[in-house]
Ligand SMILES: NC(=O)c1ccc[n+]([C@@H]2O[C@H](COP(=O)([O-])OP(=O)(O)OC[C@H]3O[C@@H](n4cnc5c(N)ncnc54)[C@H](O)[C@@H]3O)[C@@H](O)[C@H]2O)c1
Ligand SMILES: O=C(O)C(=O)C[C@@H](O)[C@H](O)[C@H](O)COP(=O)(O)O
């Protein structure tokens with residue numbers, strides 16, 4: 001098994017990565033756990049819940065399953081309440097454990113529920129999408145959306161472990177694999193040029209889910225995210241680089257309506273726009289902008305933004321959590337493999353990028 005450690009001010013935990021991990025989930029349940037809620041959706045449950053339940057049989061604890069409605073459009077306060085209703089009706093207490101079994105939507109909602117139920121109970125992440133395995137399950141950002149902005153209601157709250165079984169990726173739709181690859185290449189762009197070049201050279205193996213390449217790439221992504229989060233758990237400074245492409249991307253998601261574009265697709269397109277802005281403001285080489293565009297094309301993510309009213313787009317970017325004093329703060333690349341946060345006040349440049357990057 002491959003293990004990556006996450007060591008933050010608030011806690012220290014392992015990311016366990018292997019083929020067949022689901023069968024061994026019982027090993028990660030704390031001994032004093034009183035009851036367990038597996039939070040998932042019908043798609044994932046119908047394929048994999050029996051494996052988990054059979055592994056958990058050996059620990060003889062009461063288990064309930066809570067199936068949430070599926071999709072980004074349900075990542076909201078209403079869905080959160082479904083969890084609380086079930087926990088209270090089943091007498092869940094402070095030693096109860098939540099298991100987030102699904103993609104980033106399930107992980108973000110469950111983490112938030114765990115952080116506020118009885119002022120905080122333990123939870124485990126079992127991410128089942130590529131995106132969740134390399135990004136959302138790690139680092140403790142939890143949230144639900146608000147109609148006016150992505151992830152606006154949430155907390156920083158770490159899981160007690162992350163359990164990654166790469167076998168579940170075999171049932172993941174190709175479009176979701178592509179969305180996950182977008183967040184994966186992000187790490188190379190912001191912090192690790194070698195990893196970027198490795199991804200460029202092995203992208204076909206990753207798209208085809210070759211096991212050895214997948215394990216290497218998932219592990220490296222988790223190491224990079226762990227490194228950043230361990231230095232700056234609550235996004236006071238460095239952690240904001242993980243938001244590369246998200247200023248544009250989150251605006252696409254919220255203005256179009258949650259769920260129309262996948263999060264990873266919006267980030268992919270947002271990374272091209274952020275690369276264009278980097279070229280304008282920091283002189284990122286044009287050849288590097290084209291390299292990024294062609295990588296995003298190769299992973300089958302959109303390279304052009306949808307038609308969005310520019311005013312609505314700007315308005316959505318103005319509510320981004322990274323902003324201060326009314327200025328939009330972007331993550332920009334001086335070169336591939338390094339990133340900085342910069343406030344951009346020149347509205348003309350932003351407008352031009354929005355207009356020229358649209359379908
Ligand atoms: N907390 C963080 O740090 C962080 C980081 C990145 C993204 N996010 C959030 O994550 C969310 C996106 O997550 P996502 O891309 O995992 O999407 P998702 O959670 O919506 O899952 C995608 C779809 O795949 C299905 N699915 C999941 N696993 C499957 C499997 N193994 N086989 C078949 N189908 C499967 C799901 O039911 C769902 O329909 C967004 O809300 C985004 O904001 C959070
Ligand atoms: O972990 C982080 O920090 C990230 O920014 C990772 C992003 O990929 C992720 O989409 C995150 O949820 C965005 O956070 P937000 O604070 O911009 O809502």
Ligand SMILES: [Zn+2]
Pocket residue numbers: 135183246263267
């Ligand atoms: Zn993201």
